[in-house]
Amino acid sequence: MKEYLIALLAAFFASLLLTACLMPLLRRLKAGQYILGYVKEHKGKSGTPTMGGLAFITSVIVVSIVFYGFSDKTVNLTLITVAGFMIVGFLDDFLKIYRKENEGLKPYQKIIFQLAIAVVAAVYCYLNQITRINVPFGGGLSFDIYWGIIPLVLFVFLASVNCVNLTDGLDGLAGGTSVAYLLSVGIILASGGNPMAKICFIGVGALAAFLLFNVNRAAIFMGDTGSLALGGLIACVTVFTGNTLYLPIIGITFVFSGISVIVQVIYYKRTGRRVFLMAPLHHHFQMKGHTECKISYAYALITAIIGIICIIFM
Numbered sequence: 001m002k003e004y005l006i007a008l009l010a011a012f013f014a015s016l017l018l019t020a021c022l023m024p025l026l027r028r029l030k031a032g033q034y035i036l037g038y039v040k041e042h043k044g045k046s047g048t049p050t051m052g053g054l055a056f057i058t059s060v061i062v063v064s065i066v067f068y069g070f071s072d073k074t075v076n077l078t079l080i081t082v083a084g085f086m087i088v089g090f091l092d093d094f095l096k097i098y099r100k101e102n103e104g105l106k107p108y109q110k111i112i113f114q115l116a117i118a119v120v121a122a123v124y125c126y127l128n129q130i131t132r133i134n135v136p137f138g139g140g141l142s143f144d145i146y147w148g149i150i151p152l153v154l155f156v157f158l159a160s161v162n163c164v165n166l167t168d169g170l171d172g173l174a175g176g177t178s179v180a181y182l183l184s185v186g187i188i189l190a191s192g193g194n195p196m197a198k199i200c201f202i203g204v205g206a207l208a209a210f211l212l213f214n215v216n217r218a219a220i221f222m223g224d225t226g227s228l229a230l231g232g233l234i235a236c237v238t239v240f241t242g243n244t245l246y247l248p249i250i251g252i253t254f255v256f257s258g259i260s261v262i263v264q265v266i267y268y269k270r271t272g273r274r275v276f277l278m279a280p281l282h283h284h285f286q287m288k289g290h291t292e293c294k295i296s297y298a299y300a301l302i303t304a305i306i307g308i309i310c311i312i313f314m
Contacts, residue, residue: 003067004190004201011063011205018055019213023220026051031097048218051093053226056206057086060233063202072195077124078236081117085161085232088113089224104224111158117232118157122150125239134242136249137313142242156244157235160251163258164231165224166280167299170292171216173282176300177253178230179207184250184307185237188314196241203233216292250307253299256281 026032026049061079068075092104105113125131131149135141145152168174186200207230213219222230234254238247248255257280264279276284285295 001190004186004198007063007067007198008201008205010066011059011202012209014063015056015059015206015209016212018059019052019210019220022052022055023049023213026220031093045218048221050097050221050223051090051225052210052214052220053086053089053222053224053229056210056222057082057226057229057233059206059209060199060202063206064199067198067202068195074128074130074196074240075199077121078196078199078233078240081121081236082229082232084117085114086225086229088117089226089228092224092228114158114161114228115154118154121157121236121239122153125149125153130240130242132242133244134246136245136310152244153239156239156247157232159258160235160238160247160254161228161231163251163254164234165227166257166261167254167282168222168227169257169280170282170286170296171218172211172214172296173292173299174227174230175207175211175214175222176296177303178234179204179211180300180303180307181234181250181254182207182237184304184310185243185246187307187311188243188246189237189241191311191314194241196237199233200237203237216296246310250303250310252306253303260284 031049031051032047061083064075064079070076088105088110092110095104096102126147126149131146132142132144135143164174164178167177182200182203186197186204189197189200210220210222210226214222234247234251238244260276260281261279263275267273267275277287278284282295282299286292
């Protein structure tokens, strides 16, 4: 545990330094977020520096290399995967800033890039026999799905990346929820001696530092640069350790974000009416009068409580 805490602190201070250095640079480059017009509560946030994910994701990658070296191929692929999603997110953010609008990459372009990365992860799992799935609350019970791991990994990666991206809609929301998620999974993995545990604690440290600048009122946003990479990290530490079924449980708030959008779109197209005042779900709560701080805290708390339950009864 001592080594995990040292890694966490190293990531925290690396992310703290990089974020503090990145913010004035982004301001000089006028790399500010363009806010959607229909989110009237966020009008005052227009121009806030974005692409802050560069700081904490770079910290995760660098600190992981320092502590792991290049000795673990699963960790290596995790870092490559996270870097790949960060690049996709960076392209999306860059185009938004360049065009001075809130649309970067086309949806189909994002899906193609995401799918390409997910295919690599899926094939890696199959070829390296990472095909056993642990059953939550099963007392060590697991089952092998063999070639079925390929479609499962594709689905999990695409769902995780996009649901975390959708959750990144309020100050500190995606970051705080992800800290609770990674800490919970890190403890589960550490209890079993899994070497991937350390990268979870590194992610916790890097995100905790970033949240100092990202909680309400945010001085910097993670952007798609951060949210897509963060979703990739969450998928990697879950899928590569056989804990895929834990993702929709501990990550239930991410699931809420994705499902609320799907339900809203389908219902509106069929009836012309809305289920929620606005989707994703956190915007519905915001329009109900709840503050960003309260919503972000509730999401993180729910994730942490479910994580504790999973740790107790794993």
